Amino acid sequence: MSIPFSHFASQVQPESAFTVLAVAKELMAAGKQVYELEIGDSPFCSPPQAVEAAVQAIESGQTRYGPSVGLDDFRASAADYVNREFGIEVTPDHLIAGHGAKIFEQLFCETFVNPGESVLVFSPHFPTYPANIERRGGRVCLQPLEERHAFRPQLDSIKEFLDREECPRAVFLNSPHNPTGGVTTLEDLQGIARLLEGTEVSVFSDEPYDQMVWSGRHHTMLEVPGMIDRTVAAYSFSKSFSMSGWRLGFAVSSPAIVARMGMLMNTSLSCVPPFIQEAGVAAMKESILLRDQQMATFRENVTHLVQSLRRVEGVDCSMPGGSFYAFPNVSQICRKNNITSHGLAMYLLEGADDQRGVACLGGECFGDAGQGFLRLSCAESRESLGDAVAFIDEAFGQCEKIATYLDQNPNYRMAESMF
Ligand SMILES: Cc1ncc(COP(=O)(O)O)c(C=O)c1O
Structure with missing residues (x-):
């Protein structure tokens, strides 16, 4: 006999970054190389x-x-x-x-x-x-x-x-x-x-x-x-x-x-x-000096990430006023391929390539108002960020692969109201 959960527990939604993190870790355990830009966690050691x-x-x-x-x-x-x-x-x-x-x-x-x-x-x-x-x-x-x-x-x-x-x-x-x-x-x-x-x-x-x-x-x-x-x-x-x-x-x-x-x-x-x-x-x-040095590194990484993303066709990306995230507008790519932005994020992780992937979050992870955006954390090395954006650039150009991924995951198809 199963005992019913409370109404609250039955409908509670966990933080989706942790869900994507779990998928990324599973793929990595299976041998995939994943650029992890999904979770807002610092790559530095504690002071x-x-x-x-x-x-x-x-x-x-x-x-x-x-x-x-x-x-x-x-x-x-x-x-x-x-x-x-x-x-x-x-x-x-x-x-x-x-x-x-x-x-x-x-x-x-x-x-x-x-x-x-x-x-x-x-x-x-x-x-x-x-x-x-x-x-x-x-x-x-x-x-x-x-x-x-x-x-x-x-x-x-x-x-x-x-x-x-x-x-x-x-x-x-x-x-x-x-x-x-x-x-x-x-x-x-x-x-x-x-x-x-x-x-x-x-x-x-x-x-x-x-x-x-x-x-x-x-x-x-x-x-x-x-x-x-x-x-x-x-x-x-x-x-x-x-x-x-x-x-x-x-x-x-x-x-x-x-x-x-x-x-x-x-x-x-x-x-x-x-x-x-x-x-x-x-x-x-x-640890204030150390903190400020690390913040300066984040700032450089965000700037670098934003500048690289701006070079990807179909992507608009404004420099954030703060935080270590880039929030590029990918709505053009979503509309062209009929895919939600979270679907696009999952495609980058799971569908674009067997050997490599990029883990990031679709804007919908932050409510419907996030549709058409991706969130990428810059908490990786500069080199990895560069490689990740090169991967994204290539993956966005492969419309047939996106279509195949959508066929396998029809829940990521854009609803008509999203156009
Ligand atoms: C806006 C916002 N609030 C709260 C938190 C939670 O932070 P903490 O680890 O201090 O609980 C985060 C972590 O990502 C965050 O982005």
Whole structure:
């Protein structure tokens, strides 16, 4: 007898990058050479200072439960870090440690969203946002991020959300943006703040790529006076410090919101392991030079990847304002071959060649608004990126192979409404 799953568990969608990663690994295990541009993970080792601090902390017995909001030392170091980076003035009680940035999507929704209340998400969007809103029974309201606006959130979309929805409760922002690379300006943030004044709408500001802004500098909603009282800004060690497997991040908000999230953390994950937090302290204090060198490499790689993609016939690719992703527009190729962009991505991995393949994501992995785009991560060596684009160039030219792949995988055929 099979016991029914909850409605939520029955329809939950995992992050598709992990699904494509699993297919790529399977093909690689079977001997295929795959250029892995599907997952947003740094190719660099974690900072040696962080590794050493973690080992020392384990050896000195920091292996027990700790406070749910985080160790004093971690919170103080993270407060210093954001004050230095963003020119703000927060104290350790504005800080809470978390298991990466992603956990704060859930904690934020648990803190603010009641069943039936509406949450605005700009789309294309990071694929775990809907799951974390729906976990609370919230209503996901999508508004477009468009290439013609450099993938920046538009104030009209927020006005429409506030006017149309019966119970508007929260807005999700993400800058630099995954997958588009769009960067929200300080003026955008100030405009959004003005619109939210006097409402009961809170802001989740997802900022794991804060160190990857390629023109100008990163701006956070925390800079806008008063907004910290309705904003949870989430940061991660995964991208800036190449520590994705450590599962470490933190959020900044008002002390009252932090205390409330601490209680929610207490009822679920208890705390971030203390020795992991010590590694984070060392990274924030001692690995800044290394971090900046690695960010410079990402910037060079993104520029190189974008320039190479622009030379591929049928591909348009704007330079992202931030992040280590390129988000080329391949709609011309999709229309010509009657294939969805995710189908095109899977063709590059599975169908274009028996010996070699490129793993990347179709824009649909980030919602329907991503149709017609691919997302390629530049977290590979320059040489591999060059080889991957040469492979893509050749593969896009082989229309018969695309047609054969589509015959074998008709689910990737473009619906008429997509033309
Ligand atoms: C926009 C966005 N938010 C959150 C995350 C999750 O990051 P973390 O590893 O810190 O949980 C990612 C990771 O790719 C991301 O791109």
